[in-house]
Amino acid sequence: MLKKTLVALALGGALMGAGQAMAADYAIDKQGQHAFVNFKISHLGYSWLYGTFKDFDGSFSFDAAKPQDSKVNVTLNTTSVDTNHAERDKHLRSDDFLNVGEHPTATFASTAVKSTGDGTADITGDLTLNGVTKPVVIAAKFIGEGKDPWGGYRAGFEGSTMLKLKDFDIQKDLGPASQEVELIISVEGVRK
Template identity: 50%
Template structure:
């Protein structure tokens, strides 16, 4: 649900061998991940992931403003590897997936901050609320794979304030009011 942001972010990072092209995020080969971490009452962490998503990006190294990225996430695919907890997180107490089964990210800009690094800006829609987020991203690598495809891989992370998305955490300790979102993925040039 949140990982959309990271996927989009990577698409806009400058890389030297790239040409203006469209890339599809490789979710079929399990080379893309949307993960999250949230405090558990200040004693430990709950780690989880969103297993089902699709995304794409366009990257033009000669014109970064023309680069773009988008991601669609199936929020019902959330897992923390604990069935009862997952059921509660997906309930109307938190994500209310019956009413909001998907999340999305669409980039609106990118600003380079160094070699192979930058900040991706975009609109994240989650739980029926849309907010602008910024995600620092890093190019992990690019080039030909053993099967003749051209790939580029990226990672990024950001922190989300859950109240910004209408998720009421007021009955929990303040350390649980924010969630860390981490995204890593490979894109295959189309």
Template identity: 55%
Template sequence: MKKILIAAALTASTGLVQAADYKLDPTHSFINFKTGHLGVSWLQGRFNDISGNFSWDADKPNDAMIDITINTASVDSNHAERDKHLRSDDFLDVEKYPTASFKSTGFDGKTLSGDLTLHGVTKPISFEVSKVGEGKDPWGGYRAGFVGTYDLKRSEFGIDKNLGPAAEVIKLELNVEGIRK
């Protein structure tokens, strides 16, 4: 009987140290962007349709992983004609490249590394990530949220439309909230 209790305790404790899997909550996860407009202000927007999963264990942050897919046609800069232009082959070319994605390859507890695929180009990138929080939600689930930022150079992903030097870098902010599966 004592061996059974020890085995049960070991099994239970092993379950506690495994990473939890989360599904992105698309209504509380955002990919926002901003880029310079003529050197006098910011053009801001976001992608309205993202999906994905991540794994997270606070005791083993280096085992974290994330896999996100972005519907590029969901770009929204709060101006229909500009969004139409952003979807064109001058920029996102959504007919040829309907999705962008990020798949992590490593996390050191602070810096997330992975492969970003955008406009048909895949490049390894790294950026700082911090946990916003985690805990029970009012519906009986458990959630975790993270934020990270990355400065993307359009030309590195084959988006070469010349809008002047103020618009070469696009500042991305990734806000993800996941619901534990």
């Protein structure tokens, strides 16, 4: 009798689990330096200036069978901006640009994910930067997922979006070639 009860409980649990979504939650692997929030902007129309934000944290939920159910949340420390030039970084932290004294963090919270093809999706969300919240769309690409050598499970993505500086109350005019900045994001998450 006990054996039949255990089999019935196991079968019932399996059937209940089959109806549930298989989404998994991931923490962005910033400790292992497997995640980046980079940017590039034209310098006078003659070259590209590249930079990164060295301090950010976040998480995402992902199910390859139901990408539309995915969610992304990221918090970024704007004081961590780094363009490999101390004086420029100091200027970028000023109220001409990121105004880190009043707005030391930027955040992104997804509101929708729409599949656009095999392994690609548009992630729409609210970006708060320099005290201004605007909807943005990140064109994302699934890189891969699987077990890691340390007994964990990982998933990785890359994406990009263009931001108009004036949309986020960045009023410093850098000339006609420098009105937009491209954000380039690469994240690897470790399943929780």
